[in-house]
Amino acid sequence: MQASRARLFKEYKEVQREKTADPDIQLVCDDSNIFKWTALIKGPSETPFEGGIFQLAFSVPEHYPLQPPQVRFLTKIFHPNVHFKTGEICLDILKTAWSPAWTLQSVCRAIIALMAHPEPDSPLNCDSGNLLRSGDVKGYQSMARMYTRLAAMPKKG
Amino acid sequence: MEDESATNSHDSICPICLGPLTQDSYLDHCLHKFCFNCILRWTKVVSSKHQTPPSSVKCPLCKTDNFSIIYGLDGTSFQRHYINTNLQDCFVLSKGHRFRLQCYYTQQGFLEDIFNISLYWKSRKYNQPNNWLRTWLTREIQALTQEEDVDIIVHHISGVVKPLWTSKEQKLLTKEPEKIQEEFMMSVSEAARPFLGARTDRFVHEIQLFLASGLNIEAYDAVYIQRLGWSSPGVNTEVSQNELIDRTTVIPYLYIFDDDSDGNE
Numbered sequence: 001m002q003a004s005r006a007r008l009f010k011e012y013k014e015v016q017r018e019k020t021a022d023p024d025i026q027l028v029c030d031d032s033n034i035f036k037w038t039a040l041i042k043g044p045s046e047t048p049f050e051g052g053i054f055q056l057a058f059s060v061p062e063h064y065p066l067q068p069p070q071v072r073f074l075t076k077i078f079h080p081n082v083h084f085k086t087g088e089i090c091l092d093i094l095k096t097a098w099s100p101a102w103t104l105q106s107v108c109r110a111i112i113a114l115m116a117h118p119e120p121d122s123p124l125n126c127d128s129g130n131l132l133r134s135g136d137v138k139g140y141q142s143m144a145r146m147y148t149r150l151a152a153m154p155k156k157g
Numbered sequence: 158m159e160d161e162s163a164t165n166s167h168d169s170i171c172p173i174c175l176g177p178l179t180q181d182s183y184l185d186h187c188l189h190k191f192c193f194n195c196i197l198r199w200t201k202v203v204s205s206k207h208q209t210p211p212s213s214v215k216c217p218l219c220k221t222d223n224f225s226i227i228y229g230l231d232g233t234s235f236q237r238h239y240i241n242t243n244l245q246d247c248f249v250l251s252k253g254h255r256f257r258l259q260c261y262y263t264q265q266g267f268l269e270d271i272f273n274i275s276l277y278w279k280s281r282k283y284n285q286p287n288n289w290l291r292t293w294l295t296r297e298i299q300a301l302t303q304e305e306d307v308d309i310i311v312h313h314i315s316g317v318v319k320p321l322w323t324s325k326e327q328k329l330l331t332k333e334p335e336k337i338q339e340e341f342m343m344s345v346s347e348a349a350r351p352f353l354g355a356r357t358d359r360f361v362h363e364i365q366l367f368l369a370s371g372l373n374i375e376a377y378d379a380v381y382i383q384r385l386g387w388s389s390p391g392v393n394t395e396v397s398q399n400e401l402i403d404r405t406t407v408i409p410y411l412y413i414f415d416d417d418s419d420g421n422e
Contacts, residue, residue: 100172
């Protein structure tokens, strides 16, 4: 417990210090609980998520960083590896391939990379995965773009 | 020193706790650096996920397979923690090995009134071959290196000792005993140092002690142990003499074999 707290404080300090280092990621720690974090990430360019701002919720376990944090999308997203209802993310580094050298910041980077490079063969969102697996890239992109507009962009006017 | 400076090099930061390194340790293949406790805990987490614990751990930074953690580096020697020493193919030190290793933590010289090294040289007892030396060397080097297969090192060192007993006997007789001892110490030390590091000097002393005793291993151990329990400045006094004599206990301060060193879990 103490080890995870100490480590999270280090990450907090690092995030404060390098706020401008990665303009695509904005990590914020809960005011009252250092084990709860949220992040705002920018949808990567040249993807259907471009222009969207996506919110992630982190729940950090007691034995972090020996155990990976739990992360899910709070913003609705149409992506093969994200559960459409719960926002759960299927990403190896959050499960079996976790390494204690990852940080919350680098997990965000990995999620941005996953948005740009979906893995349709291990889908949590079967509709999305099936579109890509059947080769309907256009169909996937337009669905994904629609949900980006609906859920991840500030309302105009 | 300058932990607070923001531009501090990443060299002194542990990638697991992100704090300054405490007890620097390296993985044996990729040589990435971590706190000893951090990397040890991580290897335990990895092991606990497998039914049969793997004998290697992937580096958290580069995913290279590593088989041991190197720590306690002081410039001349280091300690080594194998990822899973309970595996069958790993070498586990016996009580005899541990006893010998323990001897290296005692102060040198408390046996010299029984086994007189200088008398051994002066009376030219070195001419008599010692049939137990090879066995003694094997155990000694296994204990010090914590490796099972030490044949090559044993062969190498006994090759340095053997000329005393054989070929150059005539030539040796014309030399001063002190000179012979000095040469012996030099060549043994030279042969052993690449493998034993900082423990070489003590090893050179111990090998002479064993040769000077003229005893077989059992008898030698018995005398050694008796003296250890009787008056030994370097030994933990909590170990009673009886325990030492029947050798049923593990010497408690040899904590390097104790895997459960992480107290705050």
